[in-house]
Amino acid sequence: MKPAPAPRWFWLLPLLAVAAWWPIGPAWQSDDYFAIHYVQDGDNVLHDFVGQQYGVVGFWIFHRPLITVSFWFEQCLGGTNPFWSHLGNVLAHGVSAYLAARVWRHFVPNGAAFAAGLVWAMAPSHIGAIAWTVGRVDSYSTPWILLCLLLALRAQAARAHGEVARTWPAVVAMVMALFCKENALVLPLLAMFLCAGTAAGTWPLRMRTAARTTAPLWILLVAWLPLRLLLLGKLGGYDGDAIAPLAMLRGLGTTLAHLAAPWRWVASTPDTPYWLSLASGMLPTVVALGLALRSNARVVLGGAVAAAIALLPTATMLVHAHNPQVLRYCYVPLLGLGAIAAAGGRIATIALLVAAVPPFVAMRVVQHEADRESNTYHAAILAEAQRNPPAPMVVVGLPNMNRNGTVIQMHFAVDRLTAPPFVTDPIPLCAHRPLTNAPGAFRLDPPGRETALPFGSTFVLRDGIAVLAPAAPTLPELRVEGVLDALGVVDLTTPQLDRLLADPDLRPTLRTPDVQPMAYRLTLFTAGGYLATQFLDHGGGSIDLRRWFTNESLYGGLTGLEGPWLGDAMRLPTVVDLALDFPAMLEAGTVDLGTGAFTATHRCSRRLVFRFDRGYNAWADRAQGR
Numbered sequence: 001m002k003p004a005p006a007p008r009w010f011w012l013l014p015l016l017a018v019a020a021w022w023p024i025g026p027a028w029q030s031d032d033y034f035a036i037h038y039v040q041d042g043d044n045v046l047h048d049f050v051g052q053q054y055g056v057v058g059f060w061i062f063h064r065p066l067i068t069v070s071f072w073f074e075q076c077l078g079g080t081n082p083f084w085s086h087l088g089n090v091l092a093h094g095v096s097a098y099l100a101a102r103v104w105r106h107f108v109p110n111g112a113a114f115a116a117g118l119v120w121a122m123a124p125s126h127i128g129a130i131a132w133t134v135g136r137v138d139s140y141s142t143p144w145i146l147l148c149l150l151l152a153l154r155a156q157a158a159r160a161h162g163e164v165a166r167t168w169p170a171v172v173a174m175v176m177a178l179f180c181k182e183n184a185l186v187l188p189l190l191a192m193f194l195c196a197g198t199a200a201g202t203w204p205l206r207m208r209t210a211a212r213t214t215a216p217l218w219i220l221l222v223a224w225l226p227l228r229l230l231l232l233g234k235l236g237g238y239d240g241d242a243i244a245p246l247a248m249l250r251g252l253g254t255t256l257a258h259l260a261a262p263w264r265w266v267a268s269t270p271d272t273p274y275w276l277s278l279a280s281g282m283l284p285t286v287v288a289l290g291l292a293l294r295s296n297a298r299v300v301l302g303g304a305v306a307a308a309i310a311l312l313p314t315a316t317m318l319v320h321a322h323n324p325q326v327l328r329y330c331y332v333p334l335l336g337l338g339a340i341a342a343a344g345g346r347i348a349t350i351a352l353l354v355a356a357v358p359p360f361v362a363m364r365v366v367q368h369e370a371d372r373e374s375n376t377y378h379a380a381i382l383a384e385a386q387r388n389p390p391a392p393m394v395v396v397g398l399p400n401m402n403r404n405g406t407v408i409q410m411h412f413a414v415d416r417l418t419a420p421p422f423v424t425d426p427i428p429l430c431a432h433r434p435l436t437n438a439p440g441a442f443r444l445d446p447p448g449r450e451t452a453l454p455f456g457s458t459f460v461l462r463d464g465i466a467v468l469a470p471a472a473p474t475l476p477e478l479r480v481e482g483v484l485d486a487l488g489v490v491d492l493t494t495p496q497l498d499r500l501l502a503d504p505d506l507r508p509t510l511r512t513p514d515v516q517p518m519a520y521r522l523t524l525f526t527a528g529g530y531l532a533t534q535f536l537d538h539g540g541g542s543i544d545l546r547r548w549f550t551n552e553s554l555y556g557g558l559t560g561l562e563g564p565w566l567g568d569a570m571r572l573p574t575v576v577d578l579a580l581d582f583p584a585m586l587e588a589g590t591v592d593l594g595t596g597a598f599t600a601t602h603r604c605s606r607r608l609v610f611r612f613d614r615g616y617n618a619w620a621d622r623a624q625g626r
Contacts, residue, residue: 006102007110013101014094017121020360021093021130023086027371027378030408031134033416034576036080039072040421052232058617059575061236063228066179067137080421085133092139093130097121099146100335106153106198108299108342115349116338122353124262124360128328131367132408138331141180145187145332148173148217152191156198156213167216174217178224182236183313183332185224188217190309197302237316244319251318258327259334260285262359265324265406266366281359284351285340291351292344303339310336324406363406370407373399377410378417380466381459385418385427389457392428392583393418394525396450396469397461400437415527415578428579432458435529435569442532442596444523453525454605455583478588478602482510483545488607489581490545494615500546501623508545509538510586512602516541517588521598522548524610525583526573533566534591534598543586549623567620574616584608 028036038044038054045068047055053062070088078084101117108116129138151170159165170191177184195210196203211218229235258265261281292300314329341349381395399409410417410431419426432450434441445451451472452458458469484490490510500506520543523532538544549567574580586608587600 006105010098010101010110010114013114013117013121014098016118017097018090018094020122021090021126023083023090023131024364024368025371025375026082026086026131026133027374027409028082029132029134029374030411031413032082032085032132034413035068035071035134036075036421037413037416037419037578039068039075042072045069045072050231056575057614059571061232061234062182063178063232063236064137064180066176067134067140067181070136070140071133075421082133085136086131089130089133089136089139092136092143093121093126096139096142096146099143099150100338103146103150103153103194103335104338104342106157106194107302108296112342112345115346116342119341119349119352119356120334120338122356122360123259123334124266124356124363125259125324125327125330125334127363127367127406128325128408129331131364131371132328135328137181138183138328141177141184142332142335144173144177144180145184146335148177148184148187149191149194152195152214152217153198156195156210159209159213160198160200165213167213170214171216171220174220183310185221186309186312188214188221190306191217193306193309243316248315248318251321254321255318255327255330258321258324259330259337260355262356262363265327265404266359266363281355284355288340288344288348288351288355291348292340292342295345295348296343299343300339303336303342305336306339307333307336325401325408366402366404367407370399370402370409373402374409376464377461377466378422380461380464381417381429382422384459384466385423385429388425388427389459390455392430392456392525394430394432394453394456394458395461395466396432396458398431398433400433400529412528412572413576419578426578428456430456430525430527430583431529432525433529435526435531435573442521442534442598444530444532453585454603455585455607472603475587475600475603478512478586478604479514480510480512480586480604480606480608482542483508484510484608487609489609489611490584491611492545492616493611493613494619497616497619497623500549501619506546510543510545512541512588514541515588515602517590517601519589519591519598521585521587521589521600523585523587524570525585526570527577528573531569534596536591565620565624567623570612571617571620574612574614580612580614581609582612584610 034054044055048063048065048068053060053064053068071085074085074088097117097120100120101113104113104116129135148170151173152167155165155167155170174184174187177187192207192210192214195213196206199206199209201209225235263281289300310333311330317326317329320326341352344351377398381393385393398414400411401408414431415429416422418429432444434443450458450460450469452469454472459466460469496508500508517537519534519536521532521534522543523530533548535548538547550565573582586604587598588602589598589600591598
């Protein structure tokens with residue numbers, strides 16, 4: 001049956017969605033800094049139509065030109081004010097809520113379709129797709145995805161009534177979705193499944209009918225994949241993505257539990273028992289699911305299949321389901337799980353809202369607190385940068401994420417905090433924190449007792465301001481010779497590293513001729529954090545950089561790295577950092593082989609720099625035989 005025009009009261013849905021998610025004191029987060037710095041150059045914006053997003057080489061491979069265009073447009077509109085970018089995410093979410101209800105109308109009555117859209121719009125798990133600006137890859141692609149599905153369903157209905165089935169509008173919508181995110185690659189399959197659900201006859205006949213309707217989408221997909229391969233060199237994704245069925249299955253269980261009981265990951269009040277928080281979400285969800293299965297199990301099953309199809313492009317991310325920030329990958333799949341509200345009726349809808357609204361409010365409060373902290377810290381850093389302190393600025397206390405891990409803050413690319421468009425005269429900035437969050441990562445100082453480094457200027461964020469770190473204890477000088485030039489630069493650019501691969505006997509070495517210590521601590525400082533490495537003397541007061549790269553003499557597994565190859569730690573910094581001359585601090589001393597505690601006896605006060613280039617990731621792949 002061809003649906004009648006949508007009732008006017010459907011427009012309440014986007015209004016409610018926008019009101020619920022209205023940006024309140026928003027802040028830039030993590031990748032946002034990377035994006036807004038990149039789009040200052042109009043050539044970069046055009047480049048992303050024919051190349052990898054943000055011009056990145058290695059680590060991730062995406063083609064999302066409309067996302068880049070959106071950042072450029074908003075910067076033209078509002079400069080560095082994050083409100084406009086967050087508002088764009090919220091408006092896109094409102095459009096998606098309306099279109100979701102319009103799609104559901106092809107399967108259930110108006111009231112049930114509205115309920116499905118409302119429950120989806122209020123899901124706390126959307127926080128990463130809406131309140132994180134870069135999360136717009138989900139919130140901006142979804143309106144186009146839903147529009148494509150809606151247009152395909154309308155074409156199917158027209159075909160059923162003997163009318164001309166125009167499918168080219170759905171093809172255009174799919175192209176726009178593909179320009180936003182790769183999850184649109186499943187649109188032909190998803191559209192065919194939904195169209196089969198509205199067709200008449202047996203399922204084989206329905207699938208043939210749906211295949212004819214969605215044939216242009218399949219043709220587009222077949223043409224798009226080789227084009228994408230030509231533009232990117234690979235189909236895309238994150239570097240190192242792998243299919244791990246058992247881990248993904250466990251992650252799926254964790255994800256479903258997070259979605260059914262948001263209090264599992266949203267910070268509740270300290271005096272709220274965990275079992276009560278869990279029951280307040282899980283119990284209403286179970287009740288709603290039971291009502292839905294009893295009322296219309298076919299709709300529930302269809303919604304689950306649609307959700308599974310929508311999850312396919314990001315299924316490998318399920319292995320990270322313990323991290324609540326990856327719940328944003330469920331932004332589109334949750335549209336299918338709206339079937340519980342669509343099939344369960346009013347009581348099920350109310351139950352789902354009872355489960356969602358309290359953690360939704362709590363999540364928004366937690367997000368606002370993190371945003372306020374980020375804005376305060378950024379203002380403090382800019383105030384100090386304007387005083388032109390010695391470079392680089394090394395900042396203690398930059399939050400990687402909030403305390404309970406639900407909101408990402410200044411995760412990486414923090415060197416853009418003191419670069420255009422925020423300042424006219426840029427100054428290099430490094431985060432004074434371990435580059436890896438692993439518990440066993442070496443630290444320079446205990447948290448809260450960090451001291452100034454022997455180069456640049458070290459600031460501590462405290463009480464909303466940045467103050468100079470106290471001076472470190474004076475140590476005897478550590479003189480360094482070997483593979484460094486007169487300016488203290490150790491050349492680790494691709495041509496030099498290729499020599500290591502070509503000659504297995506080549507041993508580039510740093511020497512401390514006046515000191516032959518038990519151990520060294522060599523620390524490289526990047527925008528995202530420092531890589532502190534501790535290792536025994538390689539012989540006669542020397543550091544064999546070949547051994548350092550391959551992690552041969554790093555003991556005890558205390559680096560916090562997942563693999564035995566230390567060089568993997570530098571993959572991300574060499575992709576995202578503005579400057580690839582990484583300041584280094586070298587200390588000599590003793591180490592407790594049981595605890596890994598390092599005691600410095602000598603320190604090099606000379607400026608040391610480890611120089612890399614953008615070809616590092618490709619070299620690292622070659623070095624490991626990838």
